[in-house]
Amino acid sequence: AQSVTQPDARVTVSEGASLQLRCKYSYSGTPYLFWYVQYPRQGLQLLLKYYSGDPVVQGVNGFEAEFIKSNSSFHLRKASVHWSDSAVYFCAVRWYNQGKLIFGQGTKLSIKP
Amino acid sequence: EAAVTQSPRNKVTVTGGNVTLSCRQTNSHNYMYWYRQDTGHGLRLIHYSYGAGNLQIGDVPDGYKATRTTQEDFFLLLELASPSQTSLYFCASRTRDWGGAEQFFGPGTRLTVL
Numbered sequence: 483a484q485s486v487t488q489p490d491a492r493v494t495v496s497e498g499a500s501l502q503l504r505c506k507y508s509y510s511g512t513p514y515l516f517w518y519v520q521y522p523r524q525g526l527q528l529l530l531k532y533y534s535g536d537p538v539v540q541g542v543n544g545f546e547a548e549f550i551k552s553n554s555s556f557h558l559r560k561a562s563v564h565w566s567d568s569a570v571y572f573c574a575v576r577w578y579n580q581g582k583l584i585f586g587q588g589t590k591l592s593i594k595p
Numbered sequence: 596e597a598a599v600t601q602s603p604r605n606k607v608t609v610t611g612g613n614v615t616l617s618c619r620q621t622n623s624h625n626y627m628y629w630y631r632q633d634t635g636h637g638l639r640l641i642h643y644s645y646g647a648g649n650l651q652i653g654d655v656p657d658g659y660k661a662t663r664t665t666q667e668d669f670f671l672l673l674e675l676a677s678p679s680q681t682s683l684y685f686c687a688s689r690t691r692d693w694g695g696a697e698q699f700f701g702p703g704t705r706l707t708v709l
Contacts, residue, residue: 491635514695525599525685525700526638533695572637576694581626581645582653583698587637 488586505573599701618686
């Protein structure tokens with residue numbers, strides 16, 4: 483069955499530190515990959531997406547993600563986090579020729595001052 | 596910027612009550628979706644639609660009906676609400692032109708079933 487796993491429900495990092503949020507998916511086939519962010523009391527906003535080409539994609543606010551096909555992973559990274567990055571981050575996958583997007587469970591990011 | 600609106604933003608009802616959640620998009624998108632968000636589960640797809648009059652079953656459809664009356668409007672119906680349906684509900688839309696297209700989300704409706 484198709485699934486998306488974010489193994490870390492909560493991550494806490496210090497302001498200015500680097501960040502990696504993990505995402506793995508299971509299923510063969512061609513995936514479209516997304517990272518969304520949800521700030522408190524808001525809907526979801528797109529951070530970045532990948533469908534082909536350079537496996538490292540750049541998003542908004544200094545975020546990037548790397549698609550590693552051999553590992554079925556699409557981890558999100560940021561070199562230096564800011565307190566405003568506190569939010570819930572969702573990884574999502576849509577497989578080719580399918581109408582629906584499948585979400586991971588989400589990772590809540592907290593930033594220590 | 597694509598726009599998706601939802602109403603009401605908050606709703607409280609009692610067990611057994613009828614509830615209708617509304618979603619409107621002005622993006623001329625073909626696809627519309629209803630999700631529920633619960634801690635530990637992320638977003639789970641309830642129903643979705645490819646266009647007016649079309650309905651597709653999602654991953655957690657039990658207890659929910661949906662109807663797509665126009666290109667713009669997608670409704671989620673809870674005819675006998677239960678406390679297990681207390682959740683945050685999101686509507687989303689996207690163009691069908693390309694599978695990698697972004698989904699645009701509404702602000703959410705918080706539903707409490709007492």
